[in-house]
Amino acid sequence: MTLKARVIPCLDVKDGRVVKGVSFVNLVDAGDPVESAKAYDAAGADELCFLDITASSDNRDTIFDVVARTAEHCFMPLTVGGGVRSVADIRKLLLAGADKVSINSAAVKDPDFVAEAADKFGNQCIVVSIDSKKVSGEGEADRWEIFTHGGRQATGIDAVAFAEKMVERGAGELLLTSMDRDGQKGGYDIALTRTIADRVPVPVIASGGVGNLDHLVEGIRDGHATAVLAASIFHFGTYTVGEAKRYMAEHGIAMRLD
Amino acid sequence: MRVAIIDYGSGNLRSATKAFERAAREAGISAEIDLTDRPERVATADRVVLPGVGAYADCRRGLDAVEGMTDALREAVELGGRPFLGICVGMQLMSSRGLEKTVTDGLNWIAGDVTLMTPADPDLKIPQIGWNTLTLKREHPLFSGIPTGDGGLHAYFVHSYHLQAENPDDVVATVEYGGPMTAFVARGNKAGAQFHPEKSQSLGLALITNFLRWKP
Numbered sequence: 001m002t003l004k005a006r007v008i009p010c011l012d013v014k015d016g017r018v019v020k021g022v023s024f025v026n027l028v029d030a031g032d033p034v035e036s037a038k039a040y041d042a043a044g045a046d047e048l049c050f051l052d053i054t055a056s057s058d059n060r061d062t063i064f065d066v067v068a069r070t071a072e073h074c075f076m077p078l079t080v081g082g083g084v085r086s087v088a089d090i091r092k093l094l095l096a097g098a099d100k101v102s103i104n105s106a107a108v109k110d111p112d113f114v115a116e117a118a119d120k121f122g123n124q125c126i127v128v129s130i131d132s133k134k135v136s137g138e139g140e141a142d143r144w145e146i147f148t149h150g151g152r153q154a155t156g157i158d159a160v161a162f163a164e165k166m167v168e169r170g171a172g173e174l175l176l177t178s179m180d181r182d183g184q185k186g187g188y189d190i191a192l193t194r195t196i197a198d199r200v201p202v203p204v205i206a207s208g209g210v211g212n213l214d215h216l217v218e219g220i221r222d223g224h225a226t227a228v229l230a231a232s233i234f235h236f237g238t239y240t241v242g243e244a245k246r247y248m249a250e251h252g253i254a255m256r257l258d
Numbered sequence: 259m260r261v262a263i264i265d266y267g268s269g270n271l272r273s274a275t276k277a278f279e280r281a282a283r284e285a286g287i288s289a290e291i292d293l294t295d296r297p298e299r300v301a302t303a304d305r306v307v308l309p310g311v312g313a314y315a316d317c318r319r320g321l322d323a324v325e326g327m328t329d330a331l332r333e334a335v336e337l338g339g340r341p342f343l344g345i346c347v348g349m350q351l352m353s354s355r356g357l358e359k360t361v362t363d364g365l366n367w368i369a370g371d372v373t374l375m376t377p378a379d380p381d382l383k384i385p386q387i388g389w390n391t392l393t394l395k396r397e398h399p400l401f402s403g404i405p406t407g408d409g410g411l412h413a414y415f416v417h418s419y420h421l422q423a424e425n426p427d428d429v430v431a432t433v434e435y436g437g438p439m440t441a442f443v444a445r446g447n448k449a450g451a452q453f454h455p456e457k458s459q460s461l462g463l464a465l466i467t468n469f470l471r472w473k474p
Contacts, residue, residue: 075273203385258412
């Protein structure tokens with residue numbers, strides 16, 4: 001009938017274990033990613049996202065094992081990001097069982113890498129993950145800037161222009177995270193989401209700041225995203241994925257409830 | 259029964275393999291799921307699955323790069339009449355030609371070109387990524403027992419292109435995305451899904467089970 005909005009739980013994974021940061025600090029170890037993935041699969045999640053935040057290069061291979069074990073148990077679409085820097089990284093993730101990969105810092109450093117990856121694996125498989133903060137002051141026109149290194153490093157790059165450039169290079173989807181909203185539970189940065197979603201022809205996933213189910217509704221209805229990503233509200237059991245989807249459906253958004 | 263899933267460097271091969279294993283196990287079907295890049299294993303398989311992720315031309319090139327693989331496919335599927343299932347770009351390769359980036363010849367099993375989707379509604383995003391329901395255009399054994407239509411089960415799509423079949427009878431199911439787009443094709447012993455059965459949970463497992471039982 002119509003394409004449904006997607007609810008995507010995101011698991012931050014470090015050294016093969018799940019963590020969730022509040023604004024990317026104060027990490028709390030909270031379990032086995034494969035167990036969480038199975039629970040989300042059973043709960044009707046429309047996709048699952050793993051973000052690998054493993055810092056040490058010694059442990060970089062742990063994510064491949066997590067992805068492979070997840071793919072054995074879950075028949076749901078899986079996007080994996082974090083530390084994706086080369087065509088070889090992407091191939092390994094896809095072979096392990098990922099359906100899409102998200103590219104973050106490497107896209108900022110070298111936009112041509114996105115073009116190379118899209119050429120090799122198809123646009124539909126390449127998600128560009130854009131972390132930005134609002135940098136405009138009170139009374140100024142909205143402006144957002146790209147930040148890297150978990151939000152610590154400013155780049156001076158305009159987020160909206162960057163989003164358009166990434167789509168030109170072949171990004172099939174954009175994952176927009178508001179770094180100033182992330183972990184604050186005050187809702188997505190709707191102006192950011194809508195500005196970019198209305199500007200690009202590819203699907204946009206809203207991310208960063210979900211505290212309640214109305215925020216998910218707003219992300220789709222007001223932000224014009226086609227998917228909403230959330231971590232802590234699901235991971236700490238504040239709401240189930242099923243509750244979230246039913247709530248969104250009750251608020252007029254076409255959802256998959258089978 | 260041995261089911262060959264063709265490994266030519268494209269596609270989420272592990273997901274596909276695991277989904278076929280699970281479908282067989284849950285349905286009590288004795289099937290060896292054989293992920294293989296060896297043409298002789300494909301030529302002699304009881305059923306053949308061609309997955310595929312990426313661009314049409316790249317996938318065709320990847321398939322041709324495995325020496326003897328297209329011949330093995332033709333031997334098993336065209337001459338042997340064994341059941342075949344293409345998935346995503348694997349389905350698109352069943353067409354006459356792909357028009358993504360460049361013009362590429364397909365396997366020419368389903369007459370028609372693979373073209374960029376142009377939804378009537380300009381707000382619709384390309385690629386179509388996510389869950390959508392199917393409109394069944396005609397009965398087919400692979401959809402036996404699967405609820406379709408508005409209240410039916412959902413299938414998972416990730417695609418920008420679709421197969422515009424010349425013969426309407428080849429189209430088993432469409433998906434509404436600013437107009438009807440081709441979701442499932444079949445002709446004789448050959449079938450293909452634009453969506454990902456291996457990611458489509460209950461619909462996908464039911465369709466894979468039907469494929470394992472299919473006697474075209």
